[in-house]
């Protein structure tokens with residue numbers, strides 16, 4: 001990947017980082033609305049991590065800001081550890097600086113499903129469609145496993161799903177769920193259905209060509225745990241409401 | 250002279266950490282007594298190596314202790330007691346010592362020294378002191394050294410890795426020991442230790458929150 005410059009706050013002031021981190025030891029990956037994600041190492045030089053940093057929000061009172069950031073990070077870390085304990089594939093929580101606003105996550109090799117789909121759509125051919133169906137099937141099962149243990153993701157987009165193949169040239173990897181910043185511990189059909197709806201919309205928005213393949217996600221999801229069929233029925237209600245809402249503007 | 254590994258944790262290049270590993274230790278009661286008497290010549294974390302899963306397990310506790318020391322928020326007396334404390338899943342320091350610290354019966358020993366800003370302490374001085382103080386066989390610390398030493402069963406118990414699904418819904422048909430940490434983690438196919446490590450690091454990071 002190409003080297004990235006440190007993110008700036010002003011015209012030329014680099015964003016300050018909490019100790020012990022410095023820009024020279026980090027490589028910026030993404031800069032989202034809430035968090036910056038860097039690639040670096042933790043614990044030893046052979047342990048790559050994704051360092052997720054939520055910088056202070058200048059418009060919020062510092063005390064309140066610290067407390068909110070801390071709560072969000074802790075919620076994210078707790079859900080990750082719960083998933084990890086129960087065999088749902090997510091990154092390890094390697095270290096945590098709750099007061100400083102950062103979370104060190106075990107590095108997941110591979111690419112986001114979004115990138116995998118982008119590449120596929122770029123090539124367009126029939127070829128590889130079988131492989132892609134396989135990928136969709138694994139996505140459905142991964143989401144099902146997560147729901148089964150009582151976790152709803154809250155932001156299930158194709159950027160928050162990673163395809164982590166043992167062999168990086170194939171598509172046949174494990175699906176690793178990432179970005180639990182909005183996750184909740186819930187077994188409500190509604191929450192589960194909304195997860196699926198969000199994923200469906202994400203698909204339609206970014207990969208309309210691949211949209212038919214989404215049926216395969218729903219098919220494997222439906223078979224992945226006992227309550228899944230009920231959730232699929234609930235999904236139809238959620239879609240209906242979604243459509244009404246968009247008609248009302 | 251004892252074999253000493255000098256560890257520099259990423260992002261903390263100014264804080265060398267000295268690690269020594271001994272097998273067949275025969276004077277654990279003496280060493281433990283020095284800690285109880287707060288003998289200043291024995292400022293170490295003395296750990297029972299049967300309770301250390303992997304180098305990363307130890308490094309995670311060391312990182313937490315060092316990072317909390319730098320942020321001046323130690324929960325115990327000093328950085329060495331904090332290291333022992335960091336390994337524990339709960340907030341009871343006596344408990345941490347009982348489970349992870351040296352016991353009179355300890356035969357596999359990890360000695361960790363974090364000098365912070367005391368530059369008089371070097372790998373040589375640590376090697377010399379431990380070489381004289383510990384009666385046992387000095388071996389290089391690493392995965393291989395721990396391979397035959399770690400008590401996986403005791404670790405599973407301490408970190409409650411066998412407690413089954415306590416999560417919300419839909420857990421039917423998948424309860425019991427094997428579900429938790431079940432060879433199905435990131436990088437599936439990795440061995441039991443890697444699976445345990447992923448969960449244990451998380452438990453340690455969340456401790457006290």
Ligand SMILES: Nc1ncnc2c1ncn2[C@@H]1O[C@H](COP(=O)(O)OP(=O)(O)O)[C@@H](O)[C@H]1O
Nearest residue numbers: 030032035037050091105106107108159178179
């Ligand atoms: N553990 C990880 N391993 C590898 N890449 C990661 C990891 N976590 C995040 N990323 C990368 O960083 C991006 C943003 O991370 P994410 O947790 O989704 O933050 P945000 O809340 O900003 O979306 C992801 O889409 C992914 O490309």
Ligand SMILES: [Mg+2]
Nearest residue numbers: 159160178179
């Ligand atoms: Mg994201």
